[in-house]
Amino acid sequence: MGEYQMQILVCGGYNCKNKQSSDIIDSLKLELEAVALDKKVKVVKSNCFGLCTHGPVVKILPDGTVYTGVKTEDINDIINEHILKGRKVERLLFHDPVSGKTLTDEIELSPLKKQLRIVLRNCGIIDPENIEDAIARGAYMALGKVLTTMQPDEAIKIIKDSGLRGRGGGGFPTGVKWEIARKNTSDEKYVVCNADEGDPGAFMDRSVLEGDPHAVLEAMAICGYCIGASKGLVYIRAEYPLAVKRLKIAIDQAREYGLLGKDIMGTGFDFDIEIRYGAGAFVCGEETALIHSMEGLRGEPTVKPPYPAQSGFRGKPTNVNNVETFACVAPIILKGAEWFSSIGTAKSKGTKVFALAGKINNVGLIEVPMGTTLREVIFEIGGGIRGGKKFKAVQTGGPSGGCLTEKHLDTPIDFDNLTAAGSMMGSGGMIVMDEDDCMVAVAKFYLDFTVEESCGKCAPCRIGNKRLHELLEHITKGHGTRADLDRLRNMSVVIKDTALCGLGQTSPNPVLSTLDNFYDEYLAHVVDKKCPAGKCRDLMQYVIIKENCVGCTACARVCPVNAISGERKEPHYINPAICIKCGACMEKCKFDAIEIR
Amino acid sequence: MKKIKSFAELQKLRNDLITGRKESYNAEPLSGSVRVRVHMGTSGIASGAAEIYNFFKTELEKRNIQGHVIKTGDMGYCFAEPTIEVTLPGKEPVVFGNVDKFKADEIIEKYIKYGELVDGVIPVNYQTITI
Numbered sequence: 001m002g003e004y005q006m007q008i009l010v011c012g013g014y015n016c017k018n019k020q021s022s023d024i025i026d027s028l029k030l031e032l033e034a035v036a037l038d039k040k041v042k043v044v045k046s047n048c049f050g051l052c053t054h055g056p057v058v059k060i061l062p063d064g065t066v067y068t069g070v071k072t073e074d075i076n077d078i079i080n081e082h083i084l085k086g087r088k089v090e091r092l093l094f095h096d097p098v099s100g101k102t103l104t105d106e107i108e109l110s111p112l113k114k115q116l117r118i119v120l121r122n123c124g125i126i127d128p129e130n131i132e133d134a135i136a137r138g139a140y141m142a143l144g145k146v147l148t149t150m151q152p153d154e155a156i157k158i159i160k161d162s163g164l165r166g167r168g169g170g171g172f173p174t175g176v177k178w179e180i181a182r183k184n185t186s187d188e189k190y191v192v193c194n195a196d197e198g199d200p201g202a203f204m205d206r207s208v209l210e211g212d213p214h215a216v217l218e219a220m221a222i223c224g225y226c227i228g229a230s231k232g233l234v235y236i237r238a239e240y241p242l243a244v245k246r247l248k249i250a251i252d253q254a255r256e257y258g259l260l261g262k263d264i265m266g267t268g269f270d271f272d273i274e275i276r277y278g279a280g281a282f283v284c285g286e287e288t289a290l291i292h293s294m295e296g297l298r299g300e301p302t303v304k305p306p307y308p309a310q311s312g313f314r315g316k317p318t319n320v321n322n323v324e325t326f327a328c329v330a331p332i333i334l335k336g337a338e339w340f341s342s343i344g345t346a347k348s349k350g351t352k353v354f355a356l357a358g359k360i361n362n363v364g365l366i367e368v369p370m371g372t373t374l375r376e377v378i379f380e381i382g383g384g385i386r387g388g389k390k391f392k393a394v395q396t397g398g399p400s401g402g403c404l405t406e407k408h409l410d411t412p413i414d415f416d417n418l419t420a421a422g423s424m425m426g427s428g429g430m431i432v433m434d435e436d437d438c439m440v441a442v443a444k445f446y447l448d449f450t451v452e453e454s455c456g457k458c459a460p461c462r463i464g465n466k467r468l469h470e471l472l473e474h475i476t477k478g479h480g481t482r483a484d485l486d487r488l489r490n491m492s493v494v495i496k497d498t499a500l501c502g503l504g505q506t507s508p509n510p511v512l513s514t515l516d517n518f519y520d521e522y523l524a525h526v527v528d529k530k531c532p533a534g535k536c537r538d539l540m541q542y543v544i545i546k547e548n549c550v551g552c553t554a555c556a557r558v559c560p561v562n563a564i565s566g567e568r569k570e571p572h573y574i575n576p577a578i579c580i581k582c583g584a585c586m587e588k589c590k591f592d593a594i595e596i597r
Numbered sequence: 598m599k600k601i602k603s604f605a606e607l608q609k610l611r612n613d614l615i616t617g618r619k620e621s622y623n624a625e626p627l628s629g630s631v632r633v634r635v636h637m638g639t640s641g642i643a644s645g646a647a648e649i650y651n652f653f654k655t656e657l658e659k660r661n662i663q664g665h666v667i668k669t670g671d672m673g674y675c676f677a678e679p680t681i682e683v684t685l686p687g688k689e690p691v692v693f694g695n696v697d698k699f700k701a702d703e704i705i706e707k708y709i710k711y712g713e714l715v716d717g718v719i720p721v722n723y724q725t726i727t728i
Contacts, residue, residue, distance in 0.1 A: 003711075003713075004711075007713070009718060009720070011720075044714045044718060045716055046719070046720050047677065047718065047719040047720065048719075048722050049720045049722055050720070050722025051722075059720070061714070064689075106720070110721070110724045113723055113724050114723075115722060115723030115724065116723065116724045117723050117724070117725040118726055120672075121725055121726055121727070123669075123671065124634065124636050124671060124672030124673075125669060126669060128669065132610075132614055135607070135610055135611050135614060136611060136614035137727075138611070141607070141608075141728065144604035144607050203639075206639060211638060212670065242638070242642070256600075258602065259601060265602065265603055265604050335726070363676045364675035364676050365671070366673060381722075383676075
């Protein structure tokens with residue numbers, strides 16, 4: 001280690017920071033200097049260790065000892081005992097109350113970590129453009145096992161017993177889906193991978209395809225063997241050029257190695273995969289619309305039944321699964337149904353990948369076992385709200401989901417709990433909002449999206465959503481009345497009951513859930529004509545506080561529409577009729593004399 | 598590459614890759630050279646990972662360090678992109694976040710040459726499975 005003989009890593013994650021981990025770093029440095037060890041021992045601030053409930057966490061290298069719950073008072077012990085004498089400080093080690101064992105290093109502590117990577121097992125580890133990397137990590141082993149040792153029904157039974165449910169949003173049991181597709185006889189069947197990820201802020205499928213495309217290809221081949229299909233199609237949006245490129249390379253390499261194509265691994269099983277491109281329409285995530293789009297028709301849904309498992313692509317039985325669902329298949333086959341069903345909650349098994357976005361510190365992808373609470377996801381793994389602001393809501397399930405509030409934070413996340421709370425799992429986008437977000441505007445944003453993305457086939461969705469959007473526009477402009485709120489609710493319920501496909505049936509969810517959870521905010525908009533979060537421009541007014549104004553004229557000079565008048569050294573005045581609410585004056589004012597009302 | 602004809606052949610290939618009998622990503626740290634994984638999914642590339650990849654490629658050679666630079670997908674640390682993972686021979690991999698050219702230079706000079714960690718370490722905050 002050069003001049004340094006030891007290094008001390010101190011967690012600088014959100015939770016440890018809250019427990020004064022920065023003080024620990026400072027005093028460590030000071031104390032080391034005091035005993036003239038600052039040239040021998042280096043102190044490094046790290047990101048989150050994932051052991052938030054046991055923080056602050058300190059790790060000592062090269063021996064790898066991890067201390068938990070460290071306080072500034074403990075630093076002397078660490079230096080005197082561990083650094084100088086090489087003896088572990090017993091009382092700071094983690095004592096597991098369940099097993100009674102003392103866990104000393106990161107490998108032993110890893111079961112305490114909130115995240116568990118099954119779907120993302122190879123992401124960031126293998127070179128996605130080199131099939132041998134994937135093979136070394138175990139790709140195609142499950143396919144080999146299924147083809148050489150199992151009958152299709154046995155493999156389907158494993159998937160059924162594992163309790164795997166569709167990760168695209170609906171949560172339909174995957175094994176049951178495969179079984180239905182197997183039972184329908186036909187000369188040709190198809191396996192389709194739905195990689196048309198359309199929720200705003202969601203990018204789980206993209207990352208899997210970019211990081212580990214073989215996981216999906218292998219599972220599609222397994223599915224093909226199970227249901228009796230020899231052809232697979234990946235429906236992917238053309239907006240994902242990198243994912244498309246890596247998928248293409250992966251397919252070519254798998255063919256070259258004989259892991260796709262004719263007579264796979266000498267078992268006589270044929271399976272090949274092609275790519276179909278989507279133009280990025282949200283509705284094409286719905287399986288019947290997706291199939292129509294692949295057939296070259298308009299991406300419009302049709303009434304189910306017939307389900308795709310009966311009559312899908314080109315009228316043949318078709319099994320459609322999402323990218324993440326497929327990525328779960330190989331580990332289940334290799335590790336068994338029992339292993340998978342031991343993870344998660346009673347009715348939702350395994351893990352779920354979430355894309356954290358919005359006003360959260362650690363924006364990114366995480367994978368947690370089902371049953372993890374929203375609080376753990378947002379405040380531990382996600383690192384809390386950006387800028388230390390107050391948490392207001394989290395939007396799950398994209399435009400089809402709803403907003404959950406503080407009272408839902410301790411709900412364990414699974415398919416049924418989220419639905420009961422008025423939202424849904426969806427594909428796994430989580431957008432976090434803080435006190436500065438206006439919930440009416442948020443509902444309007446999602447309606448903007450669904451109005452744009454509605455295919456226009458059925459009236460409730462085409463016309464109803466447009467009207468909902470107009471009402472919300474009306475309210476955010478300050479023209480709303482109490483009657484409008486009732487109208488919003490009634491119309492939402494009617495759209496939900498009458499729309500043709502999943503898009504329309506779920507599109508009013510953002511409105512309903514914000515009405516339920518933030519009714520007072522809607523009331524403030526229609527009764528007081530005020531936006532509590534200060535987001536709706538038409539309801540805001542910039543006002544000069546006379547007592548604070550010294551008459552420096554800085555605001556008047558910066559105002560682009562000359563709405564501010566007043567004599568030098570006299571309090572100024574903003575004319576609301578001219579003001580365009582750009583906020584330039586407020587930014588310029590050095591005396592905090594301008595406020596939003 | 599000739600086609601894999603049976604499950605046994607696939608298992609043999611995997612074994613050869615793991616044990617280093619056939620050269621693979623895993624073999625590099627075994628053979629005593631440094632392995633640098635640059636996480637290049639869309640979010641990595643958008644934050645400049647391609648530049649960091651090229652930097653490591655050219656600089657390791659220039660500074661006479663035996664090493665392999667590999668492109669991978671993202672690990673999910675979008676808040677700290679570009680991220681890289683460095684594995685020194687016989688050591689656990691270490692992930693660094695917010696790597697720009699200055700940081701990359703610091704990583705080569707301090708961590709790769711002398712094993713001295715630099716700020717921005719992202720510890721393994723998850724459990725994973727191996728199959």
